[in-house]
Amino acid sequence: MNNQNSMIDNIIQNLLFLRLKExxxxxxxxxxxxxxxxxxxxxxIAIKEITGDFIINEEAKALFLKxxxxxxxxxxxxxxxxxxxxxxxxxxxxxxKDNRTTHPxxxxxxxxxxxxxxxxxxxxxxxxxxxxKVSLQPAVITYISNAIRLHDTFSEAYFIVKKDWPFETLxxxxxxxxxxxxxxxxxxxxxxxxxxxxxxxxxPGGFLEVAINLAGWFVNKGEIVVSEKFRNGTGDxxxxxxxxxxxxxxxxxxxxxxxxSASEILAGALRAIRGTKLIGTNTFGKxxxxxxxxxxxxxxxxxxxxxxxxxxxxxxxxEGLAPDYEVKVSDEDIRNKFDSQLxxxxxxxxxxxxxx
Numbered sequence: 001m002n003n004q005n006s007m008i009d010n011i012i013q014n015l016l017f018l019r020l021k022e023x024x025x026x027x028x029x030x031x032x033x034x035x036x037x038x039x040x041x042x043x044x045i046a047i048k049e050i051t052g053d054f055i056i057n058e059e060a061k062a063l064f065l066k067x068x069x070x071x072x073x074x075x076x077x078x079x080x081x082x083x084x085x086x087x088x089x090x091x092x093x094x095x096x097k098d099n100r101t102t103h104p105x106x107x108x109x110x111x112x113x114x115x116x117x118x119x120x121x122x123x124x125x126x127x128x129x130x131x132x133k134v135s136l137q138p139a140v141i142t143y144i145s146n147a148i149r150l151h152d153t154f155s156e157a158y159f160i161v162k163k164d165w166p167f168e169t170l171x172x173x174x175x176x177x178x179x180x181x182x183x184x185x186x187x188x189x190x191x192x193x194x195x196x197x198x199x200x201x202x203x204p205g206g207f208l209e210v211a212i213n214l215a216g217w218f219v220n221k222g223e224i225v226v227s228e229k230f231r232n233g234t235g236d237x238x239x240x241x242x243x244x245x246x247x248x249x250x251x252x253x254x255x256x257x258x259x260x261s262a263s264e265i266l267a268g269a270l271r272a273i274r275g276t277k278l279i280g281t282n283t284f285g286k287x288x289x290x291x292x293x294x295x296x297x298x299x300x301x302x303x304x305x306x307x308x309x310x311x312x313x314x315x316x317x318x319e320g321l322a323p324d325y326e327v328k329v330s331d332e333d334i335r336n337k338f339d340s341q342l343x344x345x346x347x348x349x350x351x352x353x354x355x356x
Contacts, residue, residue: 004079004082007083007134008043008082008083008086010133010134011083011086011087011130011131011134012040012086014129014130014132014133016090016093016129016130017036017090017130018036019093020034020035020036020039020090020092020093021034021035021036021037022034023035023036023092023093023104023106024114025038025092025106025114025116026108026112026113026114027113027114027115030114035089035090035092035093038089039085039086039087039088039089039090040086042085042086042088043082043085043086045085046081046082046084046085046086047082050068050078050081050082052064052065052068068081072139072140072143073137073139073140074137074140075136075137075140080140080143080144083144084144084147084148087123087127087130087144087148088123088147088148089119089123090123090126090127090130090148091105091116091119091120091121091122091123091124091125091126091148092105092106092116092119092123093105094119094122094123094126105119105122106119120148120149121149123148123149124145124146124148124149125145127141127144127145127148128141128145131144194249194250194353195249195250195251195252195349195350195352195353196246196249196250196251196252196349197251197252197253197254197342197345197346197349198251198252198253198254198266198267198270199253199254199342200253200254200255200259200263200266200267201254201255201256201258201259201280201341202256202258202259203258203259203260203263204258204259204260204261204263204284205259205260205261205262205263205264205265205286208226208238208262208265210262211225211226211262211263211265211266211269212225212226212238212239212240212241213241213242214242214266215240215242215266215269215270216240216241216242216243216244217242217243217244217245217246217247218244218246218247218249218251218270218274218276219240219242219244219247219269219270219273219274220240220244220247221239221240221241221242221244222239222240222241223239223240223273223311224237224238224239224240224311225238225239225240225265225266225269225273225311226238226265226268226269226308226309226310226311227308227309228289228306228307228308228309229306229307229309230305230306231305231306235306235309247274250349250352250353251270251274251276251349251352252276252277252278252279252345252348252349252352253267253270253271253276253277253278253279254278254279254280254341254342254345255267255278255279255280255281255282255283255321255323256280256281256282256283256341257281257282257283257284257320258284259280259283259284259320259321260283260284260285260286261284261286263283264283264284264285264286264287264316264320264321265308265310265316267283267321268310268314268316268321269310269311271321271324272310272311272312272314273311277324277325277348277352278321278322278323278324278325279323279324279325279327279341279344279345279348280323280325280326280327280341281323281326281327281328282319282320282321282322282323283316283320283321284320285316285317285318285319285320285321286316287307287308287315287316287317287318288304288306288307288308289304289305289306289307289308325344325348327340327341327344329341
């Protein structure tokens, strides 16, 4: 642990890291808090959580501790997790150039709420500058960079819209959107769960590789999850390369108009490969690969250069994926805080489970 403490001290004393004291956030996560203070706090939380004391089930805890204490190129995974917690928001320090003007990556709206779009990606490109006095293997630095690039975020509107949700419901929703899938599967498995409802409602997607990774839990290794087809007939094929842990588990998926991009790919792939039922309303319909190009007069045009093709040959059209069971949320459902789509999903899942 002494070596770990030395690494942390070197990072915190890095002049670039100290500049994070000048970046102040104000949104659903931060009440006029500096990024520096936030990262110190999340580092402390990580040190506490790697003990696994938050896991009630003893078998799940043992598996968790076994995983985080594995060696990864000369470091324990738990040590790497702490460094990720310390560095995950460093991209918020950056300034960007827009034509001839330079401005902070972080922006503040008229109500004083701060946003920092793209800080995950940009942070992953500069993380080495925070580690220049720390001796780490290149594979470890790449691991940290990837984690920073893929870590999830929420807009300030997320918490405002859900301000009346019960605390436990809110926490479960946050976990479903964050990087807790592995932990949740362990928890569900050891508590006798016999089926899964995958809630992709209002999930705008994200990185394609995350959708491919999640699909790998539910289908055989090597299965085609999605293909990218260009106008000239060429393209790429993306195959599942996961652990197949849930390939025999009954599963249904909740979708709606807010399910887009990678979420649609995951839902469409599972339906095509294993007949998974979709419940809810039509998805968004983001099934194209687009590219932004500049014209001679400095204007820009967005061109569709390819389509995402599902394993059954279908393209995700502008109408989106049509559910197998259409269930619309009524005004009465909203007033009564009744989730009719979830109830239908439970009904369909139970039927799937009893038919096996």
